Amino acid sequence: MENLVQLAMQNVNFAAIMPSLVLCCFGMAILLINVFMPRGKTTSASLISIIALLVTAVVSLQGWNNPQFGFAGHVALDNFATFFNMTFLLAAGLTILMSDDYLRREGYPIGEYYPLILFSTAGAMWMASGTDLMTIFLGLEVLSISLYILAGMFRHQLQSNEAGLKYFLLGAFSTGFLLYGIALLYGVAGTTNVADIGLYLSAHPAMIGNPMTVAGMLLMSIGFLFKIAAAPFHMWTPDVYQGAPTPVTAFMSAGPKAAAFAALMRIFILGLAGLQSEWTSLLWGLAILTMIIGNVTAIYQTNLKRMLAYSSIAHAGYALVGLVAANAVGVSGILFYMLAYTFMNLGAFAVLVLAGKKGEENLTLEGFSGFGFKRPFLGVAMTIFLLSLMGIPPTAGFAGKFYIFAGAIKSGYIWLAIIGVLNSAVSLYYYLRVIVYMYFKDPQEDYSWVSMHTGAVVSIVIAIVGVLYLGIIPGKIMEMAKLAIF
Amino acid sequence: MTSFPVLTSLLLLPLAGTGLCLLFRRKPDLCRALTLATTLVMLALCAWVFCQQPDAAGWYLREDYPWIERLGARFTLAMDGLSLLMVVLTAFLQVIAVLISWHQKKHPAFFYALLLLMEAGILGVFLASDLLLFYLFWEVMLIPMFFLIGIWGHGRRVYAAVKFFLFTLAGSLLMLLAIIGLYLLHGKQTGDYSFALEALKHTDCGAWEPWLYAGFMLGFLVKVPVVPLHTWLPDAHTVAPAAGSLDLAGLLLKTGVFGILRFAFPLFPQSAAASLPLLAFLALVGLFYAAWCAYIQGDVKRLIAYSSVSHLGVIMLGLAAANVLALEGAILLMLCHGLTTGALFALVSMLRRRTGTRELAKLGGMWQEAPIFSCFFLFFALASLGLPGLANFSGEILVFAGTFQVRPLWGALAVVGVVFAAAYILRMVQELLWGERPAGRPWPDLTTLEVVALAPLVFFTLWLGLYPETFLAHLHLPVKILLEQAAPLVAAHGGLP
Numbered sequence: 014m015e016n017l018v019q020l021a022m023q024n025v026n027f028a029a030i031m032p033s034l035v036l037c038c039f040g041m042a043i044l045l046i047n048v049f050m051p052r053g054k055t056t057s058a059s060l061i062s063i064i065a066l067l068v069t070a071v072v073s074l075q076g077w078n079n080p081q082f083g084f085a086g087h088v089a090l091d092n093f094a095t096f097f098n099m100t101f102l103l104a105a106g107l108t109i110l111m112s113d114d115y116l117r118r119e120g121y122p123i124g125e126y127y128p129l130i131l132f133s134t135a136g137a138m139w140m141a142s143g144t145d146l147m148t149i150f151l152g153l154e155v156l157s158i159s160l161y162i163l164a165g166m167f168r169h170q171l172q173s174n175e176a177g178l179k180y181f182l183l184g185a186f187s188t189g190f191l192l193y194g195i196a197l198l199y200g201v202a203g204t205t206n207v208a209d210i211g212l213y214l215s216a217h218p219a220m221i222g223n224p225m226t227v228a229g230m231l232l233m234s235i236g237f238l239f240k241i242a243a244a245p246f247h248m249w250t251p252d253v254y255q256g257a258p259t260p261v262t263a264f265m266s267a268g269p270k271a272a273a274f275a276a277l278m279r280i281f282i283l284g285l286a287g288l289q290s291e292w293t294s295l296l297w298g299l300a301i302l303t304m305i306i307g308n309v310t311a312i313y314q315t316n317l318k319r320m321l322a323y324s325s326i327a328h329a330g331y332a333l334v335g336l337v338a339a340n341a342v343g344v345s346g347i348l349f350y351m352l353a354y355t356f357m358n359l360g361a362f363a364v365l366v367l368a369g370k371k372g373e374e375n376l377t378l379e380g381f382s383g384f385g386f387k388r389p390f391l392g393v394a395m396t397i398f399l400l401s402l403m404g405i406p407p408t409a410g411f412a413g414k415f416y417i418f419a420g421a422i423k424s425g426y427i428w429l430a431i432i433g434v435l436n437s438a439v440s441l442y443y444y445l446r447v448i449v450y451m452y453f454k455d456p457q458e459d460y461s462w463v464s465m466h467t468g469a470v471v472s473i474v475i476a477i478v479g480v481l482y483l484g485i486i487p488g489k490i491m492e493m494a495k496l497a498i499f
Numbered sequence: 500m501t502s503f504p505v506l507t508s509l510l511l512l513p514l515a516g517t518g519l520c521l522l523f524r525r526k527p528d529l530c531r532a533l534t535l536a537t538t539l540v541m542l543a544l545c546a547w548v549f550c551q552q553p554d555a556a557g558w559y560l561r562e563d564y565p566w567i568e569r570l571g572a573r574f575t576l577a578m579d580g581l582s583l584l585m586v587v588l589t590a591f592l593q594v595i596a597v598l599i600s601w602h603q604k605k606h607p608a609f610f611y612a613l614l615l616l617m618e619a620g621i622l623g624v625f626l627a628s629d630l631l632l633f634y635l636f637w638e639v640m641l642i643p644m645f646f647l648i649g650i651w652g653h654g655r656r657v658y659a660a661v662k663f664f665l666f667t668l669a670g671s672l673l674m675l676l677a678i679i680g681l682y683l684l685h686g687k688q689t690g691d692y693s694f695a696l697e698a699l700k701h702t703d704c705g706a707w708e709p710w711l712y713a714g715f716m717l718g719f720l721v722k723v724p725v726v727p728l729h730t731w732l733p734d735a736h737t738v739a740p741a742a743g744s745l746d747l748a749g750l751l752l753k754t755g756v757f758g759i760l761r762f763a764f765p766l767f768p769q770s771a772a773a774s775l776p777l778l779a780f781l782a783l784v785g786l787f788y789a790a791w792c793a794y795i796q797g798d799v800k801r802l803i804a805y806s807s808v809s810h811l812g813v814i815m816l817g818l819a820a821a822n823v824l825a826l827e828g829a830i831l832l833m834l835c836h837g838l839t840t841g842a843l844f845a846l847v848s849m850l851r852r853r854t855g856t857r858e859l860a861k862l863g864g865m866w867q868e869a870p871i872f873s874c875f876f877l878f879f880a881l882a883s884l885g886l887p888g889l890a891n892f893s894g895e896i897l898v899f900a901g902t903f904q905v906r907p908l909w910g911a912l913a914v915v916g917v918v919f920a921a922a923y924i925l926r927m928v929q930e931l932l933w934g935e936r937p938a939g940r941p942w943p944d945l946t947t948l949e950v951v952a953l954a955p956l957v958f959f960t961l962w963l964g965l966y967p968e969t970f971l972a973h974l975h976l977p978v979k980i981l982l983e984q985a986a987p988l989v990a991a992h993g994g995l996p
Binding site: 386389393400405406407411415418419422423427430431434435437438441442445449452453486487488491492495 | 521524566567568569570606609634635638639641642646649650656657660661664665668669672673675676679680682683
């Protein structure tokens with residue numbers, strides 16, 4: 014017994030989990046504070062959350078070029094995890110900034126909202142820094158359960174209820190697949206440690222072609238591809254994105270997606286490198302399918318939240334291209350792309366939060382007629398975000414796509430790159446249509462009900478700066494993304 | 500050479516102007532004055548460079564700063580004779596564009612901001628000497644034009660704007676793939692990952708060359724535009740506001756030809772040489788087809804738009820002939836076409852402002868009604884037709900002379916095409932200036948401001964027609980260097996000079 018405790022203590026390294034620890038402590042503190050606050054007063058909770066995120070960012074950056082391992086190889090705070098941590102923190106920060114006034118406007122000033130965002134961010138961090146399948150699974154659950162609650166938070170609205178329930182049922186189902194896959198891989202390798210699985214497979218090449226290994230890989234992929242919203246596991250995305258409160262949708266489109274990519278990359282590249290030809294051909298097909306389904310379906314949407322949902326499916330497809338390439342350029346391209354996507358997509362959602370009107374009535378294309386001239390700042394901001402989502406230089410979206418497609422061409426996937434580029438051409442159409450409505454149509458109303466809340470405006474400004482910085486001088490972040498991969 | 504970063508300021512000035520216009524959007528008069536001042540300062544800068552002498556390698560100015568070092572992309576701007584002329588044309592036409600849209604009523608600040616942003620984009624395209632930087636500007640110049648057509652256009656503006664954007668962007672996306680491909684090939688061969696044009700010229704593309712060349716050419720040919728990729732142009736022109744049409748015809752189309760000369764030919768000389776007959780074929784088809792389309796148009800602006808496609812056929816023929824005379828002629832013709840067609844578009848917009856229509860059937864008798872307008876119109880129409888002594892003639896005669904040297908048949912066909920030009924231009928002039936004047940309220944003649952805007956165009960049209968050597972002098976060296984670098988182009992026609 015004594016030995017066991019000693020062994021456990023040796024492996025304890027709080028530095029490796031410090032970021033998520035800090036975040037969770039803050040989250041619980043805010044839960045307690047909420048008890049003593051009068052109902053409806055949530056501003057202090059949101060401010061404390063912002064402070065929490067800033068503190069966590071500082072703590073997390075300690076791990077840069079200073080990798081921390083601990084808990085018997087379950088957790089690693091390496092450059093890879095740190096880069097993703099910063100992306101999650103950014104997503105959470107922008108979300109919280111745009112949330113406070115939105116929640117009041119919609120009549121749900123619920124203090125628990127902020128801790129839930131913090132908890133799900135912590136879950137995302139475990140997914141990125143987990144080096145054991147169980148840790149990753151734990152992270153996924155923490156992330157998801159918080160999000161199930163958040164999606165259904167507007168409990169008097171049918172759509173929100175539907176979103177929460179749908180997300181929960183399908184999410185739980187896909188988690189089952191994930192666990193099944195983990196169990197099979199454990200059966201093969203006798204361990205759930207990602208690196209050990211990789212070692213085992215390279216030591217026993219005969220096991221690589223074993224149906225159990227392949228099945229484990231496939232089942233596990235389903236769990237993550239569901240979170241990424243890759244086709245054909247994307248069906249939940251449009252309804253959940255549309256029904257969930259807009260800031261939650263914004264967070265869902267960036268945070269969990271990046272987290273699932275982080276886990277997928279660590280597992281596939283470190284643990285299942287022996288099966289690379291298998292998962293490459295799987296992802297090759299899924300990337301194409303995802304891009305096409307996302308882009309083509311987005312063309313038919315008239316609700317902007319729904320359109321952005323399909324667009325997020327398409328962007329998952331672009332990012333998968335980087336994973337198929339599986340070289341340094343493509344993989345660091347995914348890291349870059351996730352950060353770029355966080356900036357541009359959350360920026361676009363922040364504009365939707367402001368333009369949405371009470372009860373989210375104003376989210377159709379028609380509702381944006383002449384918006385650009387009536388609300389010049391929001392119009393220009395939205396235009397920048399849409400151009401970035403299209404991938405037009407000099408924006409973050411262009412730099413990201415450039416990076417990923419260059420990776421694909423470098424690995425010889427010329428056709429994949431061509432299909433990706435043609436998909437971008439398709440996507441021009443639906444993004445452009447929003448601009449067309451904003452500027453080319455005559456305004457139906459004067460949009461006087463749009464009030465420029467400080468929080469949301471700050472998040473929009475941060476997003477614009479990020480999109481342009483990553484687009485015009487991406488060198489520094491690209492360098493970091495390169496240092497962050499294995 | 501001076502240490503003052505002239506080229507960078509040529510890009511930053513209009514960007515600063517854009518920012519200021521957006522900032523002072525509630526003061527349209529201030530924005531207008533700012534925009535005019537910016538364009539005049541730019542023109543002065545360009546005129547100063549025009550008086551300089553190039554160094555031995557043909558560069559007037561070169562500036563080079565680190566940009567994305569991780570990818571080997573640098574912020575490299577360079578100006579040789581070819582880009583100098585294009586930059587001067589841009590700066591000049593942009594002043595005219597501001598003058599002819601002086602009384603912009605609808606969202607004036609935003610309008611001027613976009614004009615300046617477009618100027619920055621176009622200048623960037625002409626100056627960039629790094630492929631990634633070039634691509635960046637290539638896309639940046641699209642966006643302002645998209646807004647100009649979509650917001651300030653007439654009629655089916657949304658349709659035309661979206662069509663313009665989708666066509667040109669789809670073409671350039673394939674160019675982007677080709678750029679990445681070339682970059683990776685070069686990096687693999689030399690270990691030096693770089694987007695620098697001069698470095699990439701030495702890449703051995705092997706079997707990939709035709710594909711890469713095709714990728715580049717698709718992007719450029721859509722922009723030129725070459726038949727059958729031209730269908731966006733008449734639509735865009737028909738609806739675009741005056742300044743938009745001026746920029747579209749005078750500048751945006753030139754970027755396509757410029758791209759071929761600056762990038763596609765020197766980077767892939769073997770494939771380029773092999774493609775010359777096809778280019779010539781497309782050029783001739785475009786020349787005739789567009790002339791025929793122009794002849795049957797009822798809308799004056801659409802007619803001029805098609806005449807524009809037809810003129811670009813002559814320019815493309817000059818590229819396909821690929822010798823000193825034809826290339827110099829083609830580049831000169833780009834300048835001439837920018838002035839004369841730009842002026843015609845401006846005049847048509849002035850016409851529409853007065854009469855409310857551009858239908859030839861509803862117009863006529865302008866000569867009596869508005870003599871000053873008619874004089875200008877006749878002058879530029881005749882220049883566009885290729886009247887000796889005026890701008891287009893000097894360019895066309897050089898192209899034809901060059902073409903006759905290598906392929907007499909192409910030359911002979913092209914000369915016939917010019918007869919077509921005479922047909923549609925004379926028909927337009929006849930119906931518009933003479934003919935029956937329909938009843939209705941009187942049409943006032945040109946205002947002083949409009950005359951001021953058009954006078955410089957007349958001046959340079961005469962200069963280009965009477966003494967083109969001023970401009971050709973800047974072209975001798977770059978064309979010589981181009982033909983040296985792309986030796987297979989010359990060999991394609993039997994080694995003729």
